[in-house]
Amino acid sequence: QVQLVESGGGSVQAGGSLRLSCAASGSIFSINVMGWYRQAPGKQRELVATITSGGSTRYGDSVKGRFTISRDNAKNTVYLQMNSLKPEDTAVYYCRLIVLNDYWGQGTQVTVSS
Numbered sequence: 001q002v003q004l005v006e007s008g009g010g011s012v013q014a015g016g017s018l019r020l021s022c023a024a025s026g027s028i029f030s031i032n033v034m035g036w037y038r039q040a041p042g043k044q045r046e047l048v049a050t051i052t053s054g055g056s057t058r059y060g061d062s063v064k065g066r067f068t069i070s071r072d073n074a075k076n077t078v079y080l081q082m083n084s085l086k087p088e089d090t091a092v093y094y095c096r097l098i099v100l101n102d103y104w105g106q107g108t109q110v111t112v113s114s
Contacts, residue, residue: 002026002103004095009108012085016112020080022095022105032099034071034078038091038110048093049080062088085112 008020020036035050035058047060049069057069068081078095090112095105 002028002097002099002101004097004103004105006093006095006105006108009093009110011111011113014086014112014114016085017081017083018085018110019082020093020095020108020110022078024076024078024097024103028076028097029099030073032097034098035096036069036078036080036093037096038089038093039107040088040091043091045094050096051078082110085110087112087114 003025004022006022008018010018012018031053033050033052036048037045038048039045048063049059049067051057051069051071053073066084071078091110092107093110094107097103
């Protein structure tokens with residue numbers, strides 16, 4: 001049984017920063033992909049960023065240059081540092097783990113006010 005526990009969401013003014021964390025527990029192979037996706041009201045879920053266990057990263061176009069994804073393999077934890085936040089970044093952010101199967105966290109709300 002794999003569990004993903006997210007933390008770090010909240011409310012911030014435009015231009016501010018937040019850091020999200022997602023800790024994975026359970027039967028996790030060392031080779032995997034972890035990442036963050038987000039879903040705003042009335043919109044489809046979209047890619048924010050992913051990172052492989054080897055450290056290769058991929059970002060959505062709307063967050064490039066502002067967000068940074070990183071991970072601690074020893075802790076099975078992935079982080080998302082979000083800087084220069086904009087109101088359009090407001091969404092529920094979901095952690096995702098791909099290792100044989102596909103797992104999702106429960107989501108954490110990020111609200112950016114103008």
